[in-house]
Amino acid sequence: MVSFYLGIDFGTSGARAIVIDADSTIRANINYAFSSSTSQPWVRIWQDALYSLLEQIPLAIRQEIEAIAINGTSATVLLCDEKGNPLDDAILYNDGRGIEVLNKVKAIAPAEHPVLSATSSLAKLFWWYEKPIYSQAKYFLHQADWLAFLLHGNLGISDYHNALKLGYDVQNLCYPQWLTQLPIYPLLPEVLPPGTPINSVTPEIAHRFNLRKDCRVCTGTTDSIAAFLASGANQPGEAVTSLGSTLVLKLLSHTHIEDAKSGIYSHRLGNLWLTGGASNTGGAVLRHFFSDEALDRFSRQIDGTKPSVLEYYPLLKKGERFPVNDPELLPKLDPRPDDPVDFLHGLLESIARLEALGYQRLQALGATPLFKVYSAGGGAKNETWRVIRERLLKVRVVCSLNREAAYGSALLAKGGSFGIVGKNVYIDTK
Numbered sequence: 001m002v003s004f005y006l007g008i009d010f011g012t013s014g015a016r017a018i019v020i021d022a023d024s025t026i027r028a029n030i031n032y033a034f035s036s037s038t039s040q041p042w043v044r045i046w047q048d049a050l051y052s053l054l055e056q057i058p059l060a061i062r063q064e065i066e067a068i069a070i071n072g073t074s075a076t077v078l079l080c081d082e083k084g085n086p087l088d089d090a091i092l093y094n095d096g097r098g099i100e101v102l103n104k105v106k107a108i109a110p111a112e113h114p115v116l117s118a119t120s121s122l123a124k125l126f127w128w129y130e131k132p133i134y135s136q137a138k139y140f141l142h143q144a145d146w147l148a149f150l151l152h153g154n155l156g157i158s159d160y161h162n163a164l165k166l167g168y169d170v171q172n173l174c175y176p177q178w179l180t181q182l183p184i185y186p187l188l189p190e191v192l193p194p195g196t197p198i199n200s201v202t203p204e205i206a207h208r209f210n211l212r213k214d215c216r217v218c219t220g221t222t223d224s225i226a227a228f229l230a231s232g233a234n235q236p237g238e239a240v241t242s243l244g245s246t247l248v249l250k251l252l253s254h255t256h257i258e259d260a261k262s263g264i265y266s267h268r269l270g271n272l273w274l275t276g277g278a279s280n281t282g283g284a285v286l287r288h289f290f291s292d293e294a295l296d297r298f299s300r301q302i303d304g305t306k307p308s309v310l311e312y313y314p315l316l317k318k319g320e321r322f323p324v325n326d327p328e329l330l331p332k333l334d335p336r337p338d339d340p341v342d343f344l345h346g347l348l349e350s351i352a353r354l355e356a357l358g359y360q361r362l363q364a365l366g367a368t369p370l371f372k373v374y375s376a377g378g379g380a381k382n383e384t385w386r387v388i389r390e391r392l393l394k395v396r397v398v399c400s401l402n403r404e405a406a407y408g409s410a411l412l413a414k415g416g417s418f419g420i421v422g423k424n425v426y427i428d429t430k
């Protein structure tokens with residue numbers, strides 16, 4: 001009998017389902033774009049997307065799915081009644097309304113905790129706490145928790161990736177005392193390791209979508225961690241650099257490190273830690289000066305083995321957190337040579353220098369030394385940049401094996417219950 005595993009990614013502009021087999025080979029890959037013209041609430045759009053993705057998986061595969069895991073965007077949250085019905089539309093990952101109550105969060109959370117941001121899950125819950133609707137609330141859930149609930153029917157369960165920005169203590173695997181004494185505490189979900197089987201799909205869901213009655217639904221994760229799991233990085237010292245609009249570094253480490261001022265924190269991955277930071281430099285600056293076609297053409301004319309003498313700090317506006325923490329830092333983009341190829345060489349080299357500095361910073365704080373970097377995001381395909389980065393990082397730089405978060409969630413569904421993700425052994429389920 002063949003076994004299949006389903007990962008579903010809820011991203012910013014759409015959702016995707018990927019089914020893998022026991023060898024982690026992709027057997028189905030389905031995309032669902034969220035409509036931008038609809039006035040429907042997000043919760044309705046996501047529910048439709050979830051059911052539509054399930055329906056589109058070929059029946060022969062769907063009937064043999066053993067386990068499902070879902071990832072959502074980090075800090076996208078819902079307030080629900082006792083039956084799991086959302087009382088209000090979801091608050092999205094980047095919604096900054098929590099600024100109104102940030103002082104109240106500051107009054108109770110330890111200094112420089114990841115919850116001390118206007119977009120943290122906890123700030124969003126504090127915002128709801130002051131609204132009349134709160135009196136009917138029974139559960140506070142993340143997007144991934146609620147979508148999984150639609151399949152397995154159990155309320156009040158989350159994972160320790162989604163729960164980090166809620167204030168869950170991932171080192172001691174409990175809610176800290178400063179949270180447990182608050183009136184919002186009864187609404188908080190129980191937190192389990194990502195990939196833990198919660199329950200089988202409900203009989204209604206099994207019947208409606210022709211799923212196995214014993215198909216397991218597991219706890220999920222966040223989109224960026226799912227993308228890390230998909231990359232192939234699985235040893236301490238291996239890292240994933242995301243070369244998207246911004247530059248995001250993630251280094252797998254034996255040690256937990258934290259420097260909230262610089263936006264550095266660690267997610268738990270079983271017995272290991274996923275340390276990381278995000279810089280404001282990155283592809284958005286490249287896109288400001290070059291089309292994707294020009295980036296490709298000019299990059300081919302650069303000899304990446306030779307250093308550029310141009311030293312920039314490529315930013316679109318003032319302010320940086322990582323690897324340099326300075327809200328007043330100004331972009332440095334001159335001198336600008338006449339030849340666009342030389343200018344691009346300077347930009348690629350400067351971003352790579354910041355990438356190297358970022359990994360040095362993580363290591364200086366105690367993270368496991370870097371030995372291999374996987375690349376993800378729009379800049380990962382740039383071979384010239386890879387050569388430049390390899391020269392500056394002084395370790396091997398390769399492309400991620402797979403860049404889809406849904407693939408990472410499928411690995412979580414496959415391996416979570418056995419403590420194994422692909423060849424990784426870092427997701428323990430104890």
Ligand code: ADP
Nearest residue numbers: 244245283284286287292295296377378379382
């Ligand atoms: P996002 O973070 O917005 O999801 P993507 O991962 O889609 O970003 O990557 C888009 C970025 O990739 C753009 O900012 C663009 O400048 C950059 N990019 C596209 N093609 C190249 C290329 N050949 N070399 C370097 N960067 C590129």
